[in-house]
Amino acid sequence: MRGPHTPAAEETTRRQFFGRLTALMAAAISATLAVPAVGYFIGPALRRKTVGWLNAGAVSALEPDLPVQREVVVGTQEGWFTARTTKGVWVVKRATGEIRIYNPHCTHLGCAYAWNPAARQFQCPCHGGVYDLDGRVIAGPPPRPLDALDYRIEGEQLEIRYEDFKSGTHQKSPL
Amino acid sequence: MRALWGWIDSRLKLGSVRHLLLDEPIPGGASWVYVFGSITLFFFVLQLVTGILLTVYYAPTPDHAYDSVQYIEHQVTLGWFIRGLHHWGASAMVVAIGLHMLQVYLYGAYKPPRELMWMAGVVLFILVLMFAFTGYLLPWDQKAYWATQVGTNMIGTVPFIGDLLVRIARGGADLGALTLSRFFSMHALIFPWLTVGLVGLHLFILRRVGPAGPWDEARAKAVREPFYPRQVFIDAVAILCSFLIVVGMAVWLPFPLADKADPSASNFVPLPEWYFLFYYEMLRFFKGPWLEPVGTVFLPALFYAFLFALPFIDRRKERRPARRPVALAAGAGFLLVVFLLLGVSLHRVWSLPTTSPGVVEGVKLYAKLQCSACHRIHGEGGSFGPDLSYVGAHRDRDWLIRHFKNPPGVVPGSAMPPFDLDQPSLDALADYLLTLK
Numbered sequence: 140m141r142g143p144h145t146p147a148a149e150e151t152t153r154r155q156f157f158g159r160l161t162a163l164m165a166a167a168i169s170a171t172l173a174v175p176a177v178g179y180f181i182g183p184a185l186r187r188k189t190v191g192w193l194n195a196g197a198v199s200a201l202e203p204d205l206p207v208q209r210e211v212v213v214g215t216q217e218g219w220f221t222a223r224t225t226k227g228v229w230v231v232k233r234a235t236g237e238i239r240i241y242n243p244h245c246t247h248l249g250c251a252y253a254w255n256p257a258a259r260q261f262q263c264p265c266h267g268g269v270y271d272l273d274g275r276v277i278a279g280p281p282p283r284p285l286d287a288l289d290y291r292i293e294g295e296q297l298e299i300r301y302e303d304f305k306s307g308t309h310q311k312s313p314l
Numbered sequence: 315m316r317a318l319w320g321w322i323d324s325r326l327k328l329g330s331v332r333h334l335l336l337d338e339p340i341p342g343g344a345s346w347v348y349v350f351g352s353i354t355l356f357f358f359v360l361q362l363v364t365g366i367l368l369t370v371y372y373a374p375t376p377d378h379a380y381d382s383v384q385y386i387e388h389q390v391t392l393g394w395f396i397r398g399l400h401h402w403g404a405s406a407m408v409v410a411i412g413l414h415m416l417q418v419y420l421y422g423a424y425k426p427p428r429e430l431m432w433m434a435g436v437v438l439f440i441l442v443l444m445f446a447f448t449g450y451l452l453p454w455d456q457k458a459y460w461a462t463q464v465g466t467n468m469i470g471t472v473p474f475i476g477d478l479l480v481r482i483a484r485g486g487a488d489l490g491a492l493t494l495s496r497f498f499s500m501h502a503l504i505f506p507w508l509t510v511g512l513v514g515l516h517l518f519i520l521r522r523v524g525p526a527g528p529w530d531e532a533r534a535k536a537v538r539e540p541f542y543p544r545q546v547f548i549d550a551v552a553i554l555c556s557f558l559i560v561v562g563m564a565v566w567l568p569f570p571l572a573d574k575a576d577p578s579a580s581n582f583v584p585l586p587e588w589y590f591l592f593y594y595e596m597l598r599f600f601k602g603p604w605l606e607p608v609g610t611v612f613l614p615a616l617f618y619a620f621l622f623a624l625p626f627i628d629r630r631k632e633r634r635p636a637r638r639p640v641a642l643a644a645g646a647g648f649l650l651v652v653f654l655l656l657g658v659s660l661h662r663v664w665s666l667p668t669t670s671p672g673v674v675e676g677v678k679l680y681a682k683l684q685c686s687a688c689h690r691i692h693g694e695g696g697s698f699g700p701d702l703s704y705v706g707a708h709r710d711r712d713w714l715i716r717h718f719k720n721p722p723g724v725v726p727g728s729a730m731p732p733f734d735l736d737q738p739s740l741d742a743l744a745d746y747l748l749t750l751k
Contacts, residue, residue: 157543161550168557172363172399175392179367182391218371219378219385 183218192291192298195240199295201232204272206254206261208243213301226301228288229254229261231272240299241274242286249306261285282309336542341527341534344545347421348525349552350414356553357407358509360560361445364400365502372452374498376491379454380574387571398564404446406560408589411442419645422633423526429625431519436621438512441505446587448501451494457693459575460584462497463489468610489577529633573697583703585663585692592652595659663692676746679739688730691750699730707751714744 193211201207208227215222229241241261245252250265260277261270269278274285289300303314323329340348371390373382386393415435418424424432451462466489470480485492527534539545576582586594593614600609620627628641635642680686686695689702709717713724718740721730735743 154543157547161543161547164550164554168554171557171561172360175395176363176367178391179393179396180370183371183389218389219373219381 188215190300190302192293193301195228195230195290195297195299197295198232198238198292198297201230201238203232203234206231206272208254209297211299211301228299228301229285230297233272238290238292238297239274240288240290242288242302242304244286244303244306245281246276246283246286246304246306246311247279247281282307283311286311336540336546338521338524338541339538340525340541340545341538342530343537343539344541344548345528346548346552347417348545349549350410350417352549353553353556354407354410354414355513356557357403357410357560358513360403360557361400361407362506364396364403365506367396368400369502374452374495376454376494376575379452379494380571383453383455383571394568395564398568399560401569402560402563402567404449405587405589406556407442408446410556411439415439416645416649418526419641420635421526421529422635422638422641424625425628425631425633426625427523428519428526431516431523432625433622434512434516434519436618436624438509438516439621440618441509441512445501445505445509446589448497448505450587451497452501453571454494454575456572456575456579456582456697457584458572459489459577460582461586462493464584465586466493471607471610473607473611526633529635572693576697579697582690582697583692583701588656591659591663592655595655595662672742672745673749675739675742676744679735679743680746683733683743702747702750705750706748709747711741711744711748714747715740718743 191214193213195209195211206229209230210225210227213224213226215224227243229243231239231241233239243251245263245265245268247263247266247268250263250268252261252263252268252270254260255262259272261274263269263279263281267279268276268281270281270285271277274287276284286302286304288302291298305312305314368386371382371386371393373379383397386397388394390396418432418435447462447465450465451458466480466483469483470476472479481487483493484490485496585591596613597609600606628638630638632638685702688696688699690697691701692703705714717724718733718735720732721728
């Protein structure tokens with residue numbers, strides 16, 4: 140099996156040679172596993188959500204300058220799971236005919252605000268944020284106007300694209 | 315690198331650990347014969363890594379298990395590859411542990427003083443089979459559901475306490491949500507920890523008693539070589555090769571899921587994994603209230619008990635195969651029966667009598683008429699119509715041909731359209747279907 144006795148110096152190089160070759164093979168196997176594993180683990184987390192159009196009721200029922208809350212059913216595909224949540228967006232038809240849709244969260248810290256018909260303002264109960272009909276900040280801590288959402292009118296139906304935005308920032312950035 | 319090693323070594327005193335791990339003397343020197351234990355251990359680690367990754371996206375509930383596996387297969391970055399490694403890695407592990415046991419058996423390495431190592435190994439072997447059985451259910455497709463239905467029913471054939479055992483296995487009377495969650499728990503938590511512990515014990519015993527080496531005492535004494543570097547290198551080459559085979563299978567041999575599990579489907583004929591096929595074939599010989607438990611319970615129990623107690627049944631110290639005719643004949647006989655049954659099963663399930671031109675023509679017609687859109691044969695095809703895997707066993711030519719021409723006339727309410735074929739085509743299609751039994 141083993142050859143005649145070899146000098147110590149050569150023995151070490153032989154040991155080292157096998158050692159390095161073994162380490163190389165172990166590294167090859169580990170890399171073949173580790174690279175896909177990292178992609179597998181983080182890949183789906185980096186995917187962008189696609190936002191579809193959601194029905195928000197008839198346009199004709201809107202009265203000028205009177206905000207109403209309309210419910211939309213948001214179906215989010217979370218991997219293999221379809222989550223359905225109901226969101227109540229604020230819809231305003233201005234006297235000019237222009238329509239505005241607001242995300243229902245205060246831009247300060249994300250509380251749900253409401254329309255106060257007596258004061259004719261949107262008021263947030265948490266920290267006193269106040270907005271006007273155009274979503275502009277009138278008083279309180281909100282750093283930016285209410286977050287407007289995209290909409291379109293299909294026939295008589297109002298359709299919106301629901302998105303949430305990061306709260307507390309001056310810039311409106313989607314989550 | 316060297317400086318870092320020195321820094322760590324001066325604190326943790328790793329030199330002696332390295333000596334303990336690597337300088338174990340191997341009687342008779344390093345050899346390619348000893349690689350199977352290392353390969354089995356490697357595949358266990360591979361199953362751990364890929365299995366843990368699968369749990370990142372897998373959901374063990376009947377509502378979501380199937381969708382989550384489909385998500386892994388089709389949506390997750392390289393999910394198909396991770397799942398492929400886990401699927402084929404399982405087969406590879408069965409092969410590796412089988413070869414490992416054969417080598418140990420042939421070399422008589424279970425004999426004193428290594429009885430405990432062998433016994434721990436037998437328990438590990440049973441664990442591997444339990445892994446296979448519990449893992450098969452998790453994708454929750456038709457194959458998984460019906461194979462487990464059959465598998466758990468087999469537990470029910472145990473005399474007296476069978477019903478109780480089935481309830482315990484299923485977590486209730488029926489195969490359902492509680493079965494899936496307990497199979498997941500066993501497959502992903504209980505068995506892995508047991509296996510880690512037993513592998514530790516197996517290796518601890520190995521280091522206490524030492525490897526057996528060649529059966530020839532003189533050769534064993536003549537050469538002694540440390541585990542490192544040659545045996546480590548040989549193991550690494552063998553591991554790399556087997557890993558590359560499994561990688562190739564994961565890449566080139568996809569195995570799509572069947573339809574989602576449907577407990578109300580009555581026409582699905584499940585097939586077990588290939589490594590259980592010989593046993594599936596054997597069970598065909600054990601029919602009836604008295605014979606069935608012999609096949610499902612007594613023979614397997616006897617087999618495992620025999621394996622476990624082998625060092626105490628075969629008590630002679632002799633390790634040379636030439637001097638152990640009974641042991642060798644028993645081993646060879648066992649292998650012969652297993653491979654014979656496997657061959658018969660594969661032949662029965664997959665092959666066609668190609669001698670008859672009608673059958674070949676029938677296979678072509680079956681594909682051309684897209685029969686598989688509605689009918690399934692051994693897991694391939696739709697489930698809208700009846701499963702045809704064994705249609706030849708209970709239909710005759712006359713019935714088949716009348717049925718092709720006018721399905722609702724033969725089976726009232728049938729949704730199958732009539733097929734207006736010429737007589738040779740009708741005959742060919744019937745020829746083919748009659749081979750399915």
